[in-house]
Amino acid sequence: MAYSSAAKQYKKNQIETASPKQLVILLYEGAIKFIRLGELALENNDYGKVNTNLIKAQDIVTELMVSLNHQNGENAIASELQALYSYILNQLIQANLKKDQDKMAETRRLMSELLEAWTSI
Template identity: 40%
Template sequence: MMAIQNPYNQYKQNDVMTASPENLTLLLYNGALKFAHQGKIYIEQKNISKAHEAITRVQDIIQELNVSLDMQYDISQNLRALYVYILESLLDANIKKDTAVLDEVIGMVTELRDTWKEAMKIVKTKK
């Protein structure tokens, strides 16, 4: 017997599978922000295991962004340093269950995401 798949999950899976590399990066930034906000909420609720899961998901996303950098570009060196800093901060936030550190991470990732969106717009207008 075949299980019925949740239509929303199917849509999201199709969205990821058909996304351009630029849109995948945007999806990753948005996912990192979603899980960072969840982690903050779980810390405030004293739900340590859920906070750990959420922060670990952010770490996984940032690690994926880090390893996917094309190091032939100068900007990649700067992004790598920033991603490493974010990863270290997430580790600290997870160990200490510190919402202030998560706020800093959320600010940095939001800025990266917004810059990425702006770059996508500029490239789109030049085509």
């Protein structure tokens, strides 16, 4: 129990002290983790866990969408990311409704590519 509490406190501190770039990276990592957990749950026919984890991933993608900055000359980049996030969100919803392993894998791959791009900046 103490380990769990310490881990939660560490994660809280990590989030509270992160730069905006680090926060985006943490969000990508979280989405990837939850999609992967959804895939593993599907392999075990645990549809409740599939649903729970994919909803968490959907929430993260939604947070990424609403945090886009459409000001300061970044409108083109923000618009491209908005379209990509919208696509990913739709695919996650469809993956959850249909329990579709391929859609989960596709969204995880896209999020991994975005994570790689952000970490290289």
